[in-house]
Amino acid sequence: MNLIAQETSIMIRAKAKDAKFIGSSIGGAKILVKDALTGEILSEGITKGSTGNTEKIMNQDWKRNQPISEENTAGFNAVIEIEEPVFVTIEAYAPFNKKQATVLSSTQIWVIPGKDITEDGVVLDVPGFVVDILSPQTHERIKATEEVEIKANIVMMCGCPVTKDGIWDANQYEVTAVITNDSGESTEIKLEQKEKPSTFSAKIKLEKGLYEVLVYSYDPVTGNTGVDKVNIIIN
Missing domain, CATH: 2.60.40 (Immunoglobulin-like)
Known part of the structure; x- marks a missing residue:
């Protein structure tokens, strides 16, 4: 057949x-x-x-x-x-x-x-988060006298928004910037979601040098994670 x-x-x-x-x-x-x-x-x-x-x-x-x-x-x-x-x-x-x-x-x-x-x-x-660093921009030059605003957009992998006390609760997630200079020394700073949904931010002052800015999001309940990176110049 x-x-x-x-x-x-x-x-x-x-x-x-x-x-x-x-x-x-x-x-x-x-x-x-x-x-x-x-x-x-x-x-x-x-x-x-x-x-x-x-x-x-x-x-x-x-x-x-x-x-x-x-x-x-x-x-x-x-x-x-x-x-x-x-x-x-x-x-x-x-x-x-x-x-x-x-x-x-x-x-x-x-x-x-x-x-x-x-x-x-x-x-x-x-699994995961979509993490987009909005600020600083890639290879941006920033004066050492100015504060560096670190701002990132964090959404679920479907694009669903992250907000405080929402279905996807910003209070549950750890959103942190790890700032590393060209000598390998790192500083961590916590980012918080404030007025705009899914937007987390913080400010920091940095000395002159080259830096990698890594932002990660972590949910200790589900294990979801996400990362984005940029490099900047402080002069």
Whole structure:
């Protein structure tokens, strides 16, 4: 008997750890579906759609077999044509447009011809924070007589905002700047979220020299982490 190739659909979603789905608002997750044996790419694309229903995802108890996604929730529907069961590797690079924050999450499954995987589908968990240093700018020259304002934007991997007493509570996260001179000596300063959501800041005076400014965010409850770096000149 000759086998007939059948189109088979796999709904693939990337979900930020302790947050929502990674979709169009942050540029999506890059999805690759590969033959696990040969490495051949069988399908690829970007997750598109909304981050999902906040109430359902973050506040309600999930019951077995109850989808947490909805019709417009971000995902990528991979369609492959296969004649026999194929063992595949599914990779998500997310959030794809934030290169310093992009991480790889992957899994492997058997895909059976004609047996679609729908609704929530395959959900890949994406840990971390997106950390963007807003100030100082890369290679900025700052006078030693001036205070250096260190300001960073911190969001969940889906783009969800971080605010004091919010769903993603700034009080729970450690946001710290580590400032290292060209002799290897480091100073740490805590950044705080004040008026603007997701924006953490602090000020410090530095002596003349070359410095690396590293800002990290850490959640001791979930283990989520994120980092960004810039180099500056104090003259």
